[in-house]
Amino acid sequence: xxxxxxxxxxxxxxxxxxxxxxxxxxxxxxxxxxxxxxxxxxxxxxxxxxxxxxxxxxxxxxxxxxxxxxxxxxxxxxxxxxxxxxxxxxxxxxxxxxxxxxxxxxxxxxxxxxxxxxxxxxxxxxxxxxxxxxxxxxxxxxxxxxxxxxxxxxxxxxxxxxxxxxxxxxxxxxxxxxxxxxxxxxxxxxxxxxxxxxxxxxxxxxxxxxxxxxxxxxxxxxxxxxxxxxxxxxxxxxxxxxxxxxxxxxxxxxxxxxxxxxxxxxxxxxxxxxxxxxxxxxxxxxxxxxxxxxxxxxxxxxxxxxxxxxxxxxxxxxxxxxxxxxxxxxxxxxxxxxxxxxxxxxxxxxxxxxxxxxxxxxxxxxxxxxxxxxxxxxxxxxxxxxxxxxxxxxxxxxxxxxxxxxxxxxxxxxxxxxxxxxxxxxxxxxxxxxxxxxxxxxxxxxxxxxxxxxxxxxxxxxxxxxxxxxxxxxxxxxxxxxxxxxxxxxxxxxxxxxxxxxxxxxxxxxxxxxxxxxxxxxxxxxxxxxxxxxxxxxxxxxxxxxxxxxxxxxxxxx
Amino acid sequence: xxxxxxxxxxxxxxxxxxxxxxxxxxxxxxxxxxxxxxxxxxxxxxxxxxxxxxxxxxxxxxxxxxxxxxxxxxxxxxxxxxxxxxxxxxxxxxxxxxxxxxxxxxxxxxxxxxxxxxxxxxxxxxxxxxxxxxxxxxxxxxxxxxxxxxxxxxxxxxxxxxxxxxxxxxxxxxxxxxxxxxxxxxxxxxxxxxxxxxxxxxxxxxxxxxxxxxxxxxxxxxxxxxxxxxxxxxxxxxxxxxxxxxxxxxxxxxxxxxxxxxxxxxxxxxxxxxxxxxxxxxxxxxxxxxxxxxxxxxxxxxxxxxxxxxxxxxxxxxx
Numbered sequence: 001x002x003x004x005x006x007x008x009x010x011x012x013x014x015x016x017x018x019x020x021x022x023x024x025x026x027x028x029x030x031x032x033x034x035x036x037x038x039x040x041x042x043x044x045x046x047x048x049x050x051x052x053x054x055x056x057x058x059x060x061x062x063x064x065x066x067x068x069x070x071x072x073x074x075x076x077x078x079x080x081x082x083x084x085x086x087x088x089x090x091x092x093x094x095x096x097x098x099x100x101x102x103x104x105x106x107x108x109x110x111x112x113x114x115x116x117x118x119x120x121x122x123x124x125x126x127x128x129x130x131x132x133x134x135x136x137x138x139x140x141x142x143x144x145x146x147x148x149x150x151x152x153x154x155x156x157x158x159x160x161x162x163x164x165x166x167x168x169x170x171x172x173x174x175x176x177x178x179x180x181x182x183x184x185x186x187x188x189x190x191x192x193x194x195x196x197x198x199x200x201x202x203x204x205x206x207x208x209x210x211x212x213x214x215x216x217x218x219x220x221x222x223x224x225x226x227x228x229x230x231x232x233x234x235x236x237x238x239x240x241x242x243x244x245x246x247x248x249x250x251x252x253x254x255x256x257x258x259x260x261x262x263x264x265x266x267x268x269x270x271x272x273x274x275x276x277x278x279x280x281x282x283x284x285x286x287x288x289x290x291x292x293x294x295x296x297x298x299x300x301x302x303x304x305x306x307x308x309x310x311x312x313x314x315x316x317x318x319x320x321x322x323x324x325x326x327x328x329x330x331x332x333x334x335x336x337x338x339x340x341x342x343x344x345x346x347x348x349x350x351x352x353x354x355x356x357x358x359x360x361x362x363x364x365x366x367x368x369x370x371x372x373x374x375x376x377x378x379x380x381x382x383x384x385x386x387x388x389x390x391x392x393x394x395x396x397x398x399x400x401x402x403x404x405x406x407x408x409x410x411x412x413x414x415x416x417x418x419x420x421x422x423x424x425x426x427x428x429x430x431x432x433x434x435x436x437x438x439x440x441x442x443x444x445x446x447x448x449x450x451x452x453x454x455x456x457x458x459x460x461x462x463x464x465x466x467x468x469x470x471x472x473x474x475x476x477x478x479x480x481x482x483x484x485x486x487x488x489x490x491x492x493x494x495x496x497x498x499x500x501x502x503x504x505x506x507x508x509x510x511x512x513x514x515x516x517x518x519x520x521x522x523x524x525x526x527x528x529x530x531x532x533x534x535x536x537x538x539x540x541x542x543x544x545x546x547x548x549x550x551x552x553x554x555x556x557x558x
Numbered sequence: 559x560x561x562x563x564x565x566x567x568x569x570x571x572x573x574x575x576x577x578x579x580x581x582x583x584x585x586x587x588x589x590x591x592x593x594x595x596x597x598x599x600x601x602x603x604x605x606x607x608x609x610x611x612x613x614x615x616x617x618x619x620x621x622x623x624x625x626x627x628x629x630x631x632x633x634x635x636x637x638x639x640x641x642x643x644x645x646x647x648x649x650x651x652x653x654x655x656x657x658x659x660x661x662x663x664x665x666x667x668x669x670x671x672x673x674x675x676x677x678x679x680x681x682x683x684x685x686x687x688x689x690x691x692x693x694x695x696x697x698x699x700x701x702x703x704x705x706x707x708x709x710x711x712x713x714x715x716x717x718x719x720x721x722x723x724x725x726x727x728x729x730x731x732x733x734x735x736x737x738x739x740x741x742x743x744x745x746x747x748x749x750x751x752x753x754x755x756x757x758x759x760x761x762x763x764x765x766x767x768x769x770x771x772x773x774x775x776x777x778x779x780x781x782x783x784x785x786x787x788x789x790x791x792x793x794x795x796x797x798x799x800x801x802x803x804x805x806x807x808x809x810x811x812x813x814x815x816x817x818x819x820x821x822x823x824x825x826x827x828x829x830x831x832x833x834x835x836x837x838x839x840x841x842x843x844x845x846x847x848x849x850x851x852x853x854x855x856x857x858x859x860x861x862x863x864x865x866x867x868x869x870x871x872x873x874x875x876x877x
Contacts, residue, residue: 070824071816071820071824072824073640073642073643073645073650073824074642074643074644076644154607156610158644159610159611159614159644161597161607161610161611162607211644212639212643212644213639213643213644213645213646213649215644216643216644216645217645233816234653234654234816235654235815235816235817235820235821236725236726236814236815236816237725267725267814268814269724269814270811270812270814270820271709271811271812271814273709273713274709274712274713274717274724277713277716277717277724278717278724280717281716281717281720281724283716283723283724283725284724413827414827444826444827445826448595448829449588452594452595477605
């Protein structure tokens with residue numbers, strides 16, 4: 001081309017200007033947007049209906065499609081402290097004991113009998129005969145001992161930490177043919193309950209010998225549960241197939257044999273807006289994490305809203321950290337506790353599936369004590385308490401003391417569909433009493449730095465408490481309060497050493513009273529519940545840890 | 559040509575190394591070390607457990623030793639281990655990379671085609687209204703968030719009309735729809751730039767000469783104008799690799815697809831720093847390589863680049 005083409009050719013000696021760091025910043029920003037989108041924002045209460053009566057004659061066969069929230073890659077069983085993991089592993093791993101939420105009692109499972117010494121330092125388990133792992137090896141006393149060692153001591157070669165609920169573990173010994181005796185260095189009355197947790201799921205000795213990556217891979221994990229791994233598509237689905245020879249369900253289970261379902265397919269719906277539609281269009285049979293907004297839609301379409309009570313967990317709460325100094329006066333914390341209008345929380349952002357908290361323990365938890373009288377909404381009293389504590393209302397309506405504004409921050413993960421809108425409402429309620437809440441709930445990037453930071457005043461959360469309340473509030477570096485309170489720790493220690501009965505119940509009540517009222521380290525919100533949506537043909541019940549029990553589930557359509 | 563090539567490749571390697579070093583330094587700016595951050599996601603963690611894991615992953619070493627060890631590791635293909643799964647970072651990434659390559663690669667090509675089609679149609683149409691609509695299409699698409707477009711399409715196609723699955727089931731639609739969503743967003747800036755430089759090319763006298771010689775409209779467009787206008791669009795195409803990656807994260811989440819996007823998301827939310835480091839290095843490398851390819855394509859479009867002292871590529875062929 002010989003004509004002038006009118007393009008200036010500019011030799012450019014500067015190095016490329018597009019530095020990847022800029023790109024990664026943009027990526028972070030976009031991630032933030034994605035996280036916000038995922039956090040969802042259900043803001044209206046919907047009517048909840050349709051308790052699921054597992055009635056009628058079970059139908060054999062079929063595949064149940066279950067939608068979890070986000071895919072996970074580390075299936076290591078001792079670290080199954082997330083619903084995504086425990087909900088699936090619950091059907092792959094058996095435990096020594098099972099907590100029957102109906103009777104609030106531990107019932108035999110793989111341990112046909114279990115007992116505790118009076119001082120709660122020695123525990124004896126009799127292992128049920130005839131149980132095998134899916135790799136063919138026997139689940140006998142020796143295998144149970146190896147599992148206890150892994151739980152109590154960790155597995156250094158595979159970088160697996162000891163299970164926090166098994167603190168004080170000394171040793172396990174095989175006695176006779178079929179018994180295992182565990183010895184602890186200090187009393188722990190919660191020990192038996194801890195053996196019912198999915199994190200204490202029994203795996204085959206071969207699994208325990210795998211390296212870190214091996215024990216993280218669900219394909220490699222061999223349990224004795226009613227379902228076994230069949231195939232997976234990383235980050236997209238896991239397929240479990242039933243064990244036809246399964247015959248060792250918990251004593252309280254209605255189905256004592258193999259599962260009715262042939263297969264369970266676990267898929268992932270990170271997008272909250274799709275969960276209701278997925279059920280209505282019949283693409284999934286069961287989905288976790290239904291937002292209150294969708295409950296009415298699901299019920300109206302003839303499908304089911306199934307709230308699974310989290311008896312094994314604390315209530316949802318704002319755990320208080322006093323590192324910033326603004327909340328080290330207990331009266332300020334009490335003012336915030338009674339400055340929350342829980343009823344309006346339920347009416348505005350929750351639904352009928354949610355029960356308001358009356359303690360730090362769920363209503364159905366053993367030892368629950370009803371503190372609802374102490375949790376009534378009393379804004380005037382809250383103002384008085386704050387006035388008396390020296391926090392006076394400043395020009396902008398926010399209280400101040402010595403030039404410091406009563407401005408507090410909350411952090412939480414984005415895993416709960418209701419936690420962010422809940423704190424939005426609390427933000428308004430506290431504004432009425434002159435407290436400014438900076439709501440960073442649902443911001444996972446902030447959570448990373450806020451979790452270990454004692455000066456971030458609130459951590460919105462709920463925790464599994466198989467080992468009791470002690471392990472989550474006791475250590476000096478606990479992320480709930482970042483405080484080690486000697487008086488509180490004395491009660492925890494006494495509770496662990498007490499034999500089950502009225503004396504221990506009193507100590508449990510004292511723990512709850514201290515956490516909620518006397519010290520107000522836990523601003524309690526609502527009982528933990530996971531709201532599932534289920535197709536009208538699905539029949540399923542849930543464990544006390546909110547996991548679906550696929551062993552007893554069936555589909556009416558087959 | 560050899561000198562130009564060596565120069566460009568050298569620059570690319572330098573950029574990747576700088577990016578890696580920057581990420582390493584950024585990790586040091588975190589309030590704590592990666593292991594402590596990762597483990598404190600649990601409610602109460604034992605200090606002894608943190609210390610053991612720190613020494614296992616080498617985070618208890620002096621900074622320079624850590625840096626050199628990691629650098630040597632990377633050079634020998636060892637990108638460390640994911641804290642979350644214990645899997646090697648390389649295994650974790652390569653396990654799902656194929657899915658992202660399929661999505662992002664197709665979207666990249668489709669985006670290029672979409673941009674050319676929109677610009678060709680806008681330039682060649684005789685209808686003023688259609689031209690106006692087409693000209694305004696790219697700014698509209700640039701303004702639409704990827705996740706919104708994906709959600710709306712899924713709601714319509716899967717939930718309301720039932721023509722596709724909410725999950726990737728291997729069907730044509732389950733790949734085509736995410737590709738289109740991602741391509742639509744990526745094509746917008748391409749089309750905008752291409753349209754602008756096309757207008758400038760059409761203002762040039764040589765177009766008049768071609769017309770005077772009797773060349774047809776489409777002959778002028780495809781044979782002469784496109785090649786001259788392609789330079790800036792090609793540059794933008796190199797830059798959109800970033801948008802493509804960010805868009806993949808969101809598209810994969812919305813469409814529940816496996817891939818690097820979901821790995822990025824989980825790595826960031828679980829604070830799996832070694833995995834994030836590996837991902838940033840990978841992203842930076844892809845970015846640099848794509849732009850290297852763009853640089854190497856320039857001489858094919860405009861041979862004068864090789865004659866300009868063999869140094870530097872004229873990025874803006876039109877002002």
